[in-house]
Amino acid sequence: MAPRALDYESLNENVKKVQYAVRGELYLRASELQKEGKKIIFTNVGNPQALGQKPLTFPRQVVALCQAPFLLDDPNVGLLFPADAIARAKHYLSLTTGGLGAYSDSRGLPGVRKEVAEFIGRRDGHPSDPELIFLTDGASKGVMQILNTIIRGEGDGILVPVPQYPLYSAAIALFGGSLVPYYLEETANWGLDINDLRQSVSRARANGITVRAMVIINPGNPTGQCLSQANLKEILYFCYQENLVLLGDEVYQQNIYQDERPFISARKVLLGMGPPISRELQLVSFHTVSKGYWGECGQRGGYFEMTNIPPKSVDEIYKVASISLSPNVPAQIFMGLMVNPLKPGDISYDQFVLESKGILESLRRRARIMTDGFNSCRNVVCNFTEGAMYSFPQIRLPPRAIQAAKQAGKVPDVFYCLKLLEATGISTVPGSGFGQKEGVFHLRTTILPAEEEMPEIMASFKKFNDEFMEQYEDHRGYSRM
């Protein structure tokens, strides 16, 4: 047999370094068990519609009409579709050249980008430029594009929160850069410590790394914390002083479950700080149709907005976007609908509000149910989910459990999560997939299972956990600090 053209040894090393636990070992094991007939509750990824959340009616009506425009000519179309959906479909079709089947501008349809800019303007009170907004096949693609633009080699470091959503660590590995961690403080509600941030940067620089960018995820994933205006100001000053571009992952901006810290965009804070920082600090902000109360993950719709990025760099970013021709057009329409929603008086408005509120209020309740549920378990401590879609409880594994994990050749939290999966069918992602302080273990679950199933899920978890702790604790019990 001839030597294989591409074997494991000759693969790009960067690819081998990539880890993405969200669809890693636990997920693969859960899929195996599902095939064997076991009931699995997939809480490994923020995928609302996979767990029963219904799509909003109005956008689906509009996009269906756009996909099949011949329906618009049928006299009976009004029997199935309300007039405002019909009108909106015509509006979006008019923004295209040739309908949904044609490549759009590589940055996305100008008309939709205008709607996004108007949304940002209304949200923040500062005008936004559609020319600096690029629609992408999901926010992830946008993140990858920007990181690829920044990272020149392993000498380039990107500041990433720990714990983080592992798209960042994966992308940095893929592009051959260096991840510079800054630790969020669990005991301070996953707050950011500017001191720790400075130290991370100093350490990196002492190792010859040029720190180029800082990632913030607000609201946080997996941690859920919402940044205050003061926090954002600190971060912006810091990036300005250290000459970093700030990458603001704001995909969960509609998922806020407390009232003390409503969402405020990094751009709003930046522009509010006035010149010179408002004219110089480089910022890229990311958003999506996958989260919020829309949950349209499968459409792959997102955008990034650039602030203070020089025109020539924007041209280069455009050039790379043009190689992939264009983002998918149906998702662009979803994005337009998301940023340009129905208004009071529109035929479909009431139903839209009913559906949206229903989802958001339920998410808020589930955030509370889950946090309280975890906190009622032995050796489990859980910060409240202020935003996003996840719960990230700390599991205080007794020393004997850690030992058993080692013997099984598993990282301790992976060991715990596998046992949880086998016992209850709950598929989570071990905290090691997101990063955590040495010796501290977590798991990430979503708050997305249906509300009526939550009590049973939490009871099932508690039973497993408390029995696990019983099994692995010593006789005096593992004391809660």
Place this chain on the structure above:
Amino acid sequence: MRRFAAERARDLLRSHSLQRYSRRRLLSSLTSQSQSRFLSSTSPPDSPPSMGSQPVTLDTINPKVLKCEYAVRGEIVSIAQRLQQELKENPGSHPFDEILYCNIGNPQSLGQQPITFFREVIALCDHPSILDKSETQGLFSADAIERAWQILDQIPGRATGAYSHSQGIKGLRDAIADGIEARDGFPADPNDIFLTDGASPAVHMMMQLLIRSESDGIFCPIPQYPLYSASIALHGGTLVPYYLDEETGWGLEVSDLQKQLDSARSKGITVRALVVINPGNPTGQVLAEENQQQIVEFCKKEGLVLLADEVYQENIYVPDKQFHSFKKIARSMGYGENDISLVSFQSVSKGYYGECGKRGGYMEVTGFSADVREQIYKVASVNLCSNITGQILASLVMNPPKVGDESYESYCEERDGILSSLARRAQTLEQALNSLEGITCNRAEGAMYLFPRIHLPQKAIKAAEAAKTAPDAFYCRRLLDATGIVVVPGSGFGQVPGTWHFRCTILPQEDKIPAVVSRLTEFHKGFMDEFRD
């Protein structure tokens, strides 16, 4: 966009001079504020913030980004967009009424209609709640409704808004595998299929896996579709060219391949893969079976991954040629999983369906070890999954209506109408180009393009030099300015040095073709009159 960019550049320059002064002022104001954590945790910085370039500027961004090029949406297109805007604001400001974009294989933007059945199914999958309403039956064909049900049953919870399996929905991959088997007569495994947002991301994925450094080379045809050159540049590899022979209808000589391979190796390049585009882009040739067999043998012998771009497999316009997938060829030669590593790319953007905007496609990956497959899966999983509509479309393209289905006849009528029209347009345009002085054009056996060679007079070449433009770009610019027709200079695809070409699509609707021909003819005559030696 470029005009706006220039204005912003001027603004930036103006504000730059204020930077230094402003930064010092900002610092002093910071230290006097009482932001507790900010102050107490550190002492004020010893020196002002770095005056070096910001993180995202031309001198600090990834040089590979700077290096890559993609002419299909390059400079000439930006100029065309500007002219289009000018026409809109000031009708009559140019010697033409409209811009005709013949630069990009984007059929539906030029009036090609989508296949009704496909759109019916997609619309129903987008809005499944109307499926059990009686009114739906009046608006949609029965087999579209049935197919939508079938597809939805393959999606857990019928949730088309959920992320799917990272390779794509299993049931859809089953349908695609069946379609591949029906096409080739050899089995296909759904686990070998990775559904992607168009074929392009799949190509990028493979380049990412294959290229470790600039010592890794990828064999590419010249001329080529510049996704390949761009992707290789982006991933830091080296493009190793093999020249297609214009004299023999863009044929490929294996002896030439060998020569280029040996030359690359002698320079210390490890050649990892060979890209073949069949039918060709921009060249339009359909490879002869014998040629394909030679390529398979070559890759097997030299240990190269065969990357087969087969996105134009349903665009064949000549009766004496047929599409054969490389997998079919390899399997017919008796070569299996252990003999050759092969990746085939397919897309929903071309063929007769032309669904570019949906971003649907897949790669079929065969002949790799399990641990490599795992890595491919891992990279796919970071993006979670490709868009569901694109996935559904890919399954429809590979599994269209069959004899006896309610929509079969109208589907065939639409399909054949589009394909025969494409064949006619290919022929008409080719003949028109060949009738022009100094232009020779190989026939378009397949794909969507013509790639005529222009034998430019010396005078024209000198004029181009004076304008600091490549001669083919000079010609294309003049063509645009005179006629509003946008084509892409051959240098965007690669060509034998000293030869000049341009790529023009065959996609304007048939009723526009006479106007295209006459405008082109008139322009060319004028150009030759001006520059004839």
